[in-house]
Amino acid sequence: MDLSYNETQGMLRETLARFLADTYDFESRKKMLASPTGRDPGIWKAIASELGLTCAPFAEEHGGMGGGAIENMIMMEEFGKVIAIEPWLQTVVIGGGALKHAGGALAEATIPAIISGDAIIAFAYAEPQGRYNLADIGTTAKADGAGYVLNGHKGVVYAAPWATHLLVTARTGGGRRDRAGVELFLIEANRPGITRRDYPTVDGFMASEVYFENVAIPGEALLTGGIDLIERVVDEATVAVCAEASGIARTMVNQTVEYTKQRKQFGQPIAKFQVLQHRMSDMFVEAEQVSSMALMGTLKLDEDAAARKAAVSMAKAKVGRSLKFVGQNAIQTHGGIGITMELGIGHYFKRGTMIEGQFGSIDHHLDRFEALSYPA
Amino acid sequence: MPFGLSMVGPVIYTFGTPEQKAKFLPRILSGDDWWCQGYSEPGAGSDLASLRTKAERDGDHYVVNGQKTWTTMAQHADWGFFLVRTNPDVKQQEGISFLLIDMKTPGIEVRPIITLGGEHEVNEVFLDNVRVPIENRVYEEDKGWTCAKFLLAHERTGIAGVAGSKRGIEKIKEIATTEMDGDKPLLSNPFFRRKVAELEMDLTALEYTELRTLAGEAAGKGPGPESSVLKIKGSEIQQRITELALEAAGHYGAPYFRGFGEGDNEHPIGPDWAHRTAPSYFNVRKTTIYGGSNEVQRGIIAKMVLGL
Ligand SMILES: Cc1cc2nc3c(=O)[nH]c(=O)nc-3n(C[C@H](O)[C@H](O)[C@H](O)COP(=O)(O)OP(=O)(O)OC[C@H]3O[C@@H](n4cnc5c(N)ncnc54)[C@H](O)[C@@H]3O)c2cc1C
Ligand SMILES: Cc1cc2nc3c(=O)[nH]c(=O)nc-3n(C[C@H](O)[C@H](O)[C@H](O)COP(=O)(O)OP(=O)(O)OC[C@H]3O[C@@H](n4cnc5c(N)ncnc54)[C@H](O)[C@@H]3O)c2cc1C
Numbered sequence: 001m002d003l004s005y006n007e008t009q010g011m012l013r014e015t016l017a018r019f020l021a022d023t024y025d026f027e028s029r030k031k032m033l034a035s036p037t038g039r040d041p042g043i044w045k046a047i048a049s050e051l052g053l054t055c056a057p058f059a060e061e062h063g064g065m066g067g068g069a070i071e072n073m074i075m076m077e078e079f080g081k082v083i084a085i086e087p088w089l090q091t092v093v094i095g096g097g098a099l100k101h102a103g104g105a106l107a108e109a110t111i112p113a114i115i116s117g118d119a120i121i122a123f124a125y126a127e128p129q130g131r132y133n134l135a136d137i138g139t140t141a142k143a144d145g146a147g148y149v150l151n152g153h154k155g156v157v158y159a160a161p162w163a164t165h166l167l168v169t170a171r172t173g174g175g176r177r178d179r180a181g182v183e184l185f186l187i188e189a190n191r192p193g194i195t196r197r198d199y200p201t202v203d204g205f206m207a208s209e210v211y212f213e214n215v216a217i218p219g220e221a222l223l224t225g226g227i228d229l230i231e232r233v234v235d236e237a238t239v240a241v242c243a244e245a246s247g248i249a250r251t252m253v254n255q256t257v258e259y260t261k262q263r264k265q266f267g268q269p270i271a272k273f274q275v276l277q278h279r280m281s282d283m284f285v286e287a288e289q290v291s292s293m294a295l296m297g298t299l300k301l302d303e304d305a306a307a308r309k310a311a312v313s314m315a316k317a318k319v320g321r322s323l324k325f326v327g328q329n330a331i332q333t334h335g336g337i338g339i340t341m342e343l344g345i346g347h348y349f350k351r352g353t354m355i356e357g358q359f360g361s362i363d364h365h366l367d368r369f370e371a372l373s374y375p376a
Numbered sequence: 377m378p379f380g381l382s383m384v385g386p387v388i389y390t391f392g393t394p395e396q397k398a399k400f401l402p403r404i405l406s407g408d409d410w411w412c413q414g415y416s417e418p419g420a421g422s423d424l425a426s427l428r429t430k431a432e433r434d435g436d437h438y439v440v441n442g443q444k445t446w447t448t449m450a451q452h453a454d455w456g457f458f459l460v461r462t463n464p465d466v467k468q469q470e471g472i473s474f475l476l477i478d479m480k481t482p483g484i485e486v487r488p489i490i491t492l493g494g495e496h497e498v499n500e501v502f503l504d505n506v507r508v509p510i511e512n513r514v515y516e517e518d519k520g521w522t523c524a525k526f527l528l529a530h531e532r533t534g535i536a537g538v539a540g541s542k543r544g545i546e547k548i549k550e551i552a553t554t555e556m557d558g559d560k561p562l563l564s565n566p567f568f569r570r571k572v573a574e575l576e577m578d579l580t581a582l583e584y585t586e587l588r589t590l591a592g593e594a595a596g597k598g599p600g601p602e603s604s605v606l607k608i609k610g611s612e613i614q615q616r617i618t619e620l621a622l623e624a625a626g627h628y629g630a631p632y633f634r635g636f637g638e639g640d641n642e643h644p645i646g647p648d649w650a651h652r653t654a655p656s657y658f659n660v661r662k663t664t665i666y667g668g669s670n671e672v673q674r675g676i677i678a679k680m681v682l683g684l
Pocket of ligand 2: 665
């Protein structure tokens with residue numbers, strides 16, 4: 001199996017890495033998070049229009065470079081290394097992915113706006129009662145003439161305060177947890193009847209509770225594909241956060257090793273203590289597993305649905321577990337300074353912890369893997 | 377606050393002069409005085425004995441200069457008990473004294489350190505020519521390490537936190553009974569339920585280990601190196617409880633609720649308990665670090681108990 005990246009992919013990585021090294025140092029990130037909008041919009045603009053990176057995972061007919069999941073993986077890994085809060089996951093992986101798969105006029109109109117950096121998409125799928133069940137949906141989309149009327153409440157919608165568009169899951173029919181009747185809609189974020197309660201998240205992003213009250217939307221807002229499309233897009237997103245986790249885990253290992261070489265206690269660098277050496281070796285081993293599973297998941301995204309789901313769940317469960325090990329031990333090995341806001345390591349730990357639960361906990365994914373892989 | 381009642385209280389009670397006992401113990405008991413612990417320094421964490429904050433005699437006072445860090449609740453404390461170096465020329469442990477310092481003394485500056493959950497509970501404490509009456513020294517000059525070690529053993533017993541962990545597990549069961557996972561309570565989810573049961577199991581083992589330690593104490597054996605067992609297991613259990621609570625919160629672990637601002641009547645996002653879960657999980661990583669890290673505790677068991 002050839003696992004090497006081609007030249008273009010290598011360049012993509014290098015371009016983004018160099019740009020992020022200049023823009024995402026600890027102090028700059030801190031300033032962004034503390035600003036009123038919680039971000040620096042100029043960075044996204046630069047990634048899209050100056051560096052032209054947003055075109056990487058899109059087809060040439062949409063103005064893209066013809067890449068896909070591998071390109072997303074590379075980008076997410078680099079974002080993870082600096083714990084960037086850019087909306088690549090929501091806009092490019094999820095929004096762009098849904099449009100790519102569904103095709104049609106909406107894709108033709110919106111993908112170029114994603115590539116240019118003008119469109120930012122937030123994914124409104126979770127509901128307060130639903131935990132990780134994508135079909136547990138109370139938000140309704142009632143047919144009304146040629147269009148629909150949306151009503152409901154979506155919880156913890158990452159990037160919603162920044163979004164120009166919302167990608168919303170809603171029910172056109174069926175009972176609360178029925179797979180049939182769940183559909184995906186892409187709508188402008190400022191449609192009348194949409195209200196938000198915005199807040200920061202513990203891992204540095206902004207998110208919202210989003211409420212829909214008799215929101216009239218056109219029929220063309222529907223992306224055909226139903227729950228199957230939604231699951232496919234969420235699997236792609238899940239693998240993308242595994243890639244982000246890979247960047248985070250590696251960085252936590254590196255920072256921990258560096259710190260222990262400098263921190264002295266008992267007259268020597270604490271890196272000299274064998275318990276810490278072995279622990280850091282274990283952290284390194286686990287970080288390698290994260291990278292391997294991010295790659296495995298990415299490579300299986302184009303398999304049939306059952307194989308894809310099993311692979312993605314296995315990847316995410318393993319990533320969750322390894323990331324927890326790396327994160328907890330990174331903090332422990334730093335001692336007191338690790339649990340303060342003053343050093344980067346704690347901020348990596350916070351984002352890593354949120355990834356553990358994002359798109360499903362370890363238990364959720366092991367459960368899904370078992371259900372798909374072993375006879376009942 | 378355990379710093380008065382279960383930490384400096386026993387030290388004064390055991391090593392203090394009659395005057396010190398009369399002055400401090402009643403106000404510790406009544407809760408009139410809040411205390412903080414000035415042990416750790418930027419360069420002296422696990423290696424506490426390497427501390428450099430120095431106290432030099434000037435008539436009937438010590439003049440104290442240096443920096444402490446991680447001082448819990450120093451921003452609210454009336455008094456602090458400090459380890460200071462009174463003799464730099466002897467073996468590290470033999471030149472340390474134990475001082476009681478009024479936190480309002482001129483020359484003391486307390487600066488906040490913000491921890492991962494956004495809390496202000498620890499501080500840096502700067503001491504610049506702080507004058508402390510010699511009568512506020514507990515036990516002999518240069519013999520403070522004896523008090524320090526005595527106190528650390530007490531701190532480690534307190535750190536087992538059995539009662540708090542029991543409440544924590546009850547709270548999780550309560551949450552998991554109302555929080556739904558599909559059409560069943562979360563507590564019916566076999567994976568979640570098993571983790572709660574394992575926690576109860578480990579907590580029970582800890583509880584009986586503590587009871588055995590206390591029985592030994594009642595029979596005249598002070599809390600010795602065995603308290604390291606309590607510290608290790610107790611701190612790990614506290615961490616697992618917060619981990620499980622965060623898991624229960626699902627998506628609603630993510631919102632960061634800054635608290636009720638002035639004129640802000642907004643309720644937290646999601647279930648009313650959920651917004652605390654992530655900050656607690658982050659914050660409670662401290663339990664395996666403070667009070668002598670768990671690595672240091674394992675070192676103590678290896679050396680003092682196993683004789684290695
Ligand atoms: C099934 C099997 C097959 C083997 N086949 C071969 C073979 O084909 N050829 C051959 O030459 N040898 C072979 N060996 C021997 C093997 O290489 C030794 O067992 C191994 O090097 C450990 O040495 P030891 O058994 O003397 O244990 P010890 O070295 O005495 O170690 C005892 C314990 O102490 C630990 N330890 C030792 N040093 C340190 C340290 N510095 N830091 C931390 N922990 C330490 C070890 O990890 C171990 O847990 C085999 C052993 C086994 C079990
Ligand atoms: C929330 C919080 C509250 C605190 N409150 C107080 C307080 O009120 N008063 C006070 O005086 N102090 C307080 N402390 C300080 C606490 O006691 C120290 O953090 C602790 O002693 C560890 O020191 P350090 O943070 O400098 O870590 P370091 O000593 O630098 O340790 C870093 C890592 O190295 C490991 N390590 C160090 N030495 C060894 C060794 N020999 N072998 C193996 N591993 C080793 C440690 O276990 C740790 O994992 C508090 C700390 C925290 C986090």
